[in-house]
Amino acid sequence: MSAPVILPPARLGILGGGQLGRMFVQAARTMGYTVTVLDPDPDAPAAEFANLHLCAAFDDAEALRQLADSCAAITTEFENVNAESMRWLAQHTVVSPRGECVAVAQDRIREKTFFQQHGLPVAPFLPVTQADDLDSDLSDYLPGILKTARLGYDGKGQQRVRTAEEARAAWQQLGVPCVLEKMLPLQLEISAIVTRAADGQMAVFPIAENQHHQGILDVTLVPARVSTDLAQAAQQAACRVAAALDYVGVLAVEFFVLEDGLLRVNEMAPRPHNSGHYTLDATVSSQFQQQVRAMCGLPPAATDLLRPVAMLNLLGDVWPGAGTDACREPDWQPLQAEAQGFLHLYGKREARIGRKMAHYNLLADQANTAAERVAVLRDTLL
Ligand code: ADP
Ligand code: MG
Structure with a gap:
């Protein structure tokens, strides 16, 4: 299907109403669109900002029909959506990314084979x-x-x-x-987030450096502490993947930087990514605005970094008594007191250990300084 330009107040649909869906809805509504969210969870974080919440399963025929009939364009916030549902929706309305791209990203065998076939080295x-x-x-x-x-x-x-x-x-x-x-010897991990429009135009956000704790993203630093050449190579690799998939939307690609400085592609996500949350406060546009723009047939917005930033993920672990009846909201005073710190709470009612509840973007003159300050702030919460 060709890409019509879709302007506000058209209705957009999203499969999934978690925190990524919530931030998509916030961006879309600020840009003047009307939004329907499909998510089986009555407390889905995106629901409170959506114009309409279809509380049904992702393969519910009636809900899919309603989405297809009412939405000018549809996207997804997660890769484990039934690719079949996406293909069905695409017969009735504009769907991005294509179900086929999602199908590649949701299966590591297909994904790694695809990278290899396109000349991108993997482990x-x-x-x-x-x-x-x-x-x-x-x-x-x-x-x-x-x-x-x-x-x-x-x-x-x-x-x-x-x-x-x-x-x-x-x-x-x-x-x-x-x-x-x-198992490869990692020096560090980085990610590239690229937006590709239906006409093939692309814009890449600055490369992010990602630190994980117990398998979960902990801190993202931008600019990443890598050479300009390496950062450009990663951005180009992400663009190559997006072009090879004939992708429309926001695509995140994760890389390993090996101890000897070589780059290896790890995996991709056919959607905005946790490591791109810094774009909400630190770049000219955000990854969620880009997702809206791409699905609406608009060219990607500028992606320039305004200030170095550290993004800190806030898991349920920082809620005193998480997972018990005695669970309390943390004292947000120290975070809110920072003039260049921005707290994004996802509105999840129940705090559990390891559950992504919020993130915090702190801007500073240097990424290192920002990282040190978010580490201190996290310690005040714990
Ligand atoms: P997930 O889908 O859970 O993010 P990943 O493949 O990204 O899965 O693996 C999670 C983390 O495990 C990575 O961010 C990295 O820290 C580590 N890891 C994964 N694969 C390798 C590898 N081949 N060598 C070294 N570390 C790895
Ligand atoms: Mg990963």
Whole structure:
């Protein structure tokens, strides 16, 4: 389908109403659009900002029909949406990204094969779909990580294995198609977020440096502490992926920077990304505004960095008594008192350990300074 320009107050639809959906809805409504959210959770974080919340399953035929009939364009906030639902919607209205792109991103075997086919180096990996796949010589992949091909996120669905015996035992436990991936010596992790319009125009946000804690993104620093050449190589690689997929929308690509300085593509997400939340306060446009623009047939906005920034993820862990009846809201005073600090709460009622509840963007003259200050602020919460 060609890309008509969709102007406000047209209605836009989004599959998923978590925090990414919530920030999409906030951007879209500020830009003058009307928004329908489809999410089975009555307390979906996006619902309170949406004009309409369809509280139904993602493959609910009636809800999908209503979305298709009422929305000028539809997007998604997560990759595990039924690609079939997206293909069906695309027969009736404008859907971006295409279900086919989402299908590649939601399966590590397809995803890594796709990167390789397009000349983007990945960690050595072996698809494991049946037990005897692990009977061959595994020395190229060990020590390694066995990752489920589908539905893994935040380090879930992964097991580190040192020997072939451990790999076989781990596969028996996981019991689903996996990839066995060689453990690489990482210097750091970075990500690139690219927006591609229907006519092929692209704009990339500045490269983000990502620090994880227990498999979950903890801090993002921008600018990343890498050479200009490396940052450009990562931006170009992300653009190459988006172009090869004939992608429309916001695409996040995660990379490893190895100890010897080489770049390896890790994975992609067919949507705005946690490591792009800094764009809400630190760049000319945000990744959510870009998502709206791309689906509406508008050219990508400028992506220049206004100030160095550290983004701190705030998990349920900082809620005193998280996961119990005695759970309390943290004292936000120290964070709110910062003149260049911006708290984004997702409106989730229940704080649980490891649950993404909010993030905090702190701007400073240097990313390092911002990182030190968010670390101090986090300590005041804990
Ligand atoms: P998820 O979908 O859970 O984000 P990833 O593949 O990104 O899965 O893995 C989560 C984290 O595990 C990465 O951010 C990185 O820190 C570590 N990791 C994953 N694969 C490798 C690898 N091949 N070598 C070293 N570390 C890895
Ligand atoms: Mg990842």
